[in-house]
Amino acid sequence: MDSAALLTLQSAQTQAATAQQNQATAALTGKTGQNTEKGNAKLGLDFETMCLTNLLSPMFEGLSTDGPFGGGHAEETMRSFYVGAMAKQMAQRGGIGISDMMQSQLLKLQEKGAA
Secondary structure, three states: OOHHHHHHHHHHHHHHHHHHHHHHHHHHHOOOHHHHHHHHHHHHHHHHHHHHHHHHHHHHOOOOOOOOOOOHHHHHHHHHHHHHHHHHHHHHOOOOOHHHHHHHHHHHHHHHHHO
């Protein structure tokens, strides 16, 4: 194989790898094209919700559920859903800034992949 054919083959492989990276980035965000910002916002919100859930969970560990309306085992089981709902509300109302940081980093990665 001559050097021109080898260079052409390498160039084609590089272009294919770049296309795969762009597709992987689009799949990661769940959106393509103009909907990328919405996908980034959803990923950022979901990630911040997860982080807040992990930060809030220890606050509710060890709480007793006794008393006339104590839910016992069922209340303990549903507590994680309650904490998750609180975390989601906090993230939707601005949160602690994790979502914004994540969105800016995703945008940088997407711009780098498009270049």
